[in-house]
Amino acid sequence: MPKIGMEEIRRRQLIDATIASIHELGFGESSLSRISARAGVSTGIVHHYFEDKADLLEATLRHLGNNLHEAVVTRLAAAQTPIDRLMAVIDGNLGPELFTPEGVSAWLAFWAQVPSNERFARVQRIIIGRLHDNLVAALRPLAPAHEVIPVAKLTASLIDGLWLRAALQPAAPDCRAARGMVIDYLNAKLKLNIAVE
C-alpha cells in the first residue's frame, strides 16, 4: 500500500541531507551512501525518487533557489511602500532563514560548478534572473530611469559577494551586518535614508 505523500517526504529528506552533507563534508565527499545514511535511508532508495545523483543535485539547487524566491515573495506580500518593497528583496536574500552556514556552503558549491556544468548553469541563470527582476521592479520608483539597471546589477553583485564571504566564516554569517552594507550602498547611491535597523 503506497503511502500518501511519501514521495515528497523522501525527496525532501534527501535534499536536506544533501545540503547538510555539502556543508559538513564538502561537495566532493558527499557520496550517495553518505547522503542517504544521513537521511536515514538506504543507498538504493535514491534511485527511486531521483533519476540519478545529478538529478538529486539539480533538485537540491532548485530547492535552494525556490527557498530564496519564496523568502522574497513572502516579504513582498507584506510590503506597503516602495522602500518596503526594496527591503523585501534585500531581506529575502539576506534573511536569517537562508543566510545560514549550510545554505551558504551548498549555494557556493553549486555556483562553483556553473562554469563546467551546463545543467547547474541553466538553473542558476533562472535564479539570478529572478533576483534581477525583483530588484529592478523595486528600484524603479526609487531611482532615475537610467540608474535602475546599473544599481540593480551592483546591488545583486554586492549581495552575492556577501554570500561568498559568508562562506569564510565558521560561525553563522552575520545577516544584520550584511543587510547594513547593502543599505549603506543604496542610501549613498540613491540619496535615501533607509534605517539600518
Add this chain to the structure above:
Amino acid sequence: MPKIGMEEIRRRQLIDATIASIHELGFGESSLSRISARAGVSTGIVHHYFEDKADLLEATLRHLGNNLHEAVVTRLAAAQTPIDRLMAVIDGNLGPELFTPEGVSAWLAFWAQVPSNERFARVQRIIIGRLHDNLVAALRPLAPAHEVIPVAKLTASLIDGLWLRAALQPAAPDCRAARGMVIDYLNAKLKLNIAVE
C-alpha cells in the same frame, strides 16, 4: 646528472593544467590523470613535484593568490596620487590578466571548498587579508577615518561578487564593466569623481 630547473617548469606546468582542468571539467572531475594528461606528463610525475593531490591543489590556490597580489603590487609601484593607488588595488583585482574565465572558475572552485577544507581556508584568509589591507591603506587618504573600514569591506565584497558573477559568463568576463561598477560605488560613497575610463 639531473636536469636543472626542471622543478619550477614542471610545477608550473601542473599548476596551469590544474587551473585549466578546473575551468573546463570542474573541481570534482579534475583527477590527477586528467590534469597530468593535460600537462603532457605521466600520472606518476605529479608525486615527484608535489606531495600529493592536496599539495598540488594548495600550490595552485597559492599561485592564484600570488598572481593577484603581484597584479596589485605592480600597479601600486607606478601609482602617484591617492586615487592612483586606490585604482591600483581595484585594477589589480579586476585586471584583464587575471579576471579570465579560467582564473574565475578556479578561484571560485577553491572558495567553494573553504567551508569543508581547513587547508584552503587558511590560504584564503591570507589572500583576503591582503586585499583588505591594501584597500584600507588606499582608502585612508580618501575617506573619513570612521568610513575607511566599512568602505573597504563593502568594496571587497563587491569585488568578490563581481568575480562570482563573472563565473556565470561563458565568454570572458567584462572587466571594464566590473571596474566601472566599483568606481561608481566609490564615487557615490566618497563623493569622488574618478573617471570610468
Add this chain to the structure above:
Amino acid sequence: MPKIGMEEIRRRQLIDATIASIHELGFGESSLSRISARAGVSTGIVHHYFEDKADLLEATLRHLGNNLHEAVVTRLAAAQTPIDRLMAVIDGNLGPELFTPEGVSAWLAFWAQVPSNERFARVQRIIIGRLHDNLVAALRPLAPAHEVIPVAKLTASLIDGLWLRAALQPAAPDCRAARGMVIDYLNAKLKLNIAVE
C-alpha cells in the same frame, strides 16, 4: 530484502581465497584483485565484508589460529589418559587437516610479518599463548614440576620448527614424521614410552 547468511559465506570464501593465494603466489603478490578473482567475486565486494585489506588479513590469521585451537580442543574432548591429552595437543598442532601446504605457507607468511606488524603480532601472541597453556596443562601430570615449563617451551619450539621446515616441501608435509619427532623428544626427555603409531 537482503540475502540472509551471505556474510559468513562471503567472509569464508574470501579467507579461503586469501590462504590459497598466499600459498600459491606469496604474501606480497596476494593483491585484493587476485584474491577476489580467486574467490570468484568482484574487487569491490571485499570492502563490504572487511574494513580493508588489513582487516581481511587479520581475519585470515585469526581463522588459522582458531582452526588450530579447535583441532586441539576436539581431540582433548576425546582424550582419557594424561598421555592421550598430551598427544591431543601434539596431534592437534600437527594433524593432517591443518598441516597442509596451504596452511603452512599462510601461517609462515603471517609469522614473517610479525616483526613489523603489531596487529599480527598481537594475534600471534594469543595463539602462541594458547599452545603454551595447552602444553603446560598436558605436561603437568607427566613431568616433574620444574621441568613442565622448559619442556613445554622446547616442545612448542620444535612444533614451530616442524611447521617451518614443512614450508620447504613442495609436496604435502609429512605429518606422521613430524609427530614421530615430537614423540621421540618427549620419550627421551620424560622417559615415556609413547608409541609412534
Add this chain to the structure above:
Amino acid sequence: MPKIGMEEIRRRQLIDATIASIHELGFGESSLSRISARAGVSTGIVHHYFEDKADLLEATLRHLGNNLHEAVVTRLAAAQTPIDRLMAVIDGNLGPELFTPEGVSAWLAFWAQVPSNERFARVQRIIIGRLHDNLVAALRPLAPAHEVIPVAKLTASLIDGLWLRAALQPAAPDCRAARGMVIDYLNAKLKLNIAVE
C-alpha cells in the same frame, strides 16, 4: 676513474640496508627507494650492481646464508673434541652475531616466500643442506649410527623453531636460552653431559 673495490662496497651497503629495512619496515614496505635511501645512495644505483630487485633480494639471502656458514666454519676450526665440534655447529647457528632482531626478521621473511618463490627455495635448500651436513658430521662420533640422521633432523628443526620464535620478541632474542634448550635436548637424547654454560 673507477674506484677499486667499489662494487663490493656498494653491494654490501645495499644488502645491509635491505636487511635493516626488512626488519624495520617489513618485506612488503621495503621498496628500492627506501632501501637505497637507507644505504645513502640514489635509487638508480641499485641497477648498476644488481640486475633487478629480485637479484638484490637473492643476494641478500645468500649473504645471510654465508654468514651462517662462516659462523659455523670459524668455530669448527677452533674445535678439538667431538663435543666441541657439535657445539660449534649449534653455536654457529645461535650465536649472538647472527641471532639478532635484524637477522631473524630478514631470515624469516625470505623463508616465508619459499613456498611461492623457487629462487629463494633453491638458495634455502642449499643453506638447509649445509646445516644438515654439519650436524650429521658432528653427531656421528656421539650417537649410534641409526640415530645420527634422526637426531640431526630434530636438532635442525629445533634450531629453526628457535629462530622462528625469536621473531616474536621485540627485543634482542636470547641466544643463551636458545642454546640451553638445544643442549638440554641433546643431553637427554644422547645421554651426554654438555654444560649449558
Add this chain to the structure above:
DNA sequence: GATGAATGAGGGTTCATTCAT
C-alpha cells in the same frame, strides 16, 4: 516501497625500472 549485496570503473598513490645527463 525499500533494502543492501554486488559490480566494475575510476580515484589517488606507490613502485620497479629506464635513461638522459
Add this chain to the structure above:
DNA sequence: TATGAATGAACCCTCATTCAT
C-alpha cells in the same frame, strides 16, 4: 660512476548504479 626525472602498471579503496529479494 652516479643521479633522480620520468614512465606506466598495479596497488587499495570508493563510488554510482543495478538488481534480486
